[in-house]
Amino acid sequence: MYEEMQLTDSEMIRDWLDFALGCNDVSCLSSMIRVRWNKRFTRKFADAGYGTCPPRGRIRISPMIWERATREQRRETLIHEACHIVAYHLHGLAIKPHGIEWRQAMVKCGVEPVVTHNIDLVGINFFHVRECTKANRCHVSRRDFAALKRGGLLQCTICGMQVDAASIELTL
Secondary structure, three states: OOOOOOOOHHHHHHHHHHHHHHHOOOHHHHHHEEEEEOOOOOOOOEEEEEEEOOEEEEEEEOHHHHHHOOHHHHHHHHHHHHHHHHHHHHHOOOOOOOOHHHHHHHHHOOOOOOOOOOOOOEOOOEEEEOOOOOOOOOEEEHHHHHHHHOOOOEEOOOOOOEEOHHHEEOOO
């Protein structure tokens, strides 16, 4: 019995990227697309950019959100971003980012054209507030939490309650 070999992240990314390009008959773009990690992304999972002269694409991915995402969420996100590059390459930069051209590219890949992800960002982009008396989904942003460490005051972004360091839930 053969064991299935585990692909590295970079191999999976390249496979999904090549899949999306192949489904849209632009496999020639594969070598022109650079994929990079971006540690500053705390809300968005990834983004894509495209330059026309010479043709080249760029995909940036959040490593923190990548770690939390399932294999299917990772696949759909990479295909989503590759389809942006496909749409820009085929139709020019004047199109809407999530317009009909992008949606058609997604459909050709067999992926539902969804614009946002639903990956839990607790601990990446915000922290929950324990025992909030006004709402049970209160939180403070990562940026605000950094200010607290420097001696600043914090307020819940939802209900406005003043929050101290002991009230912040740092773990998932």
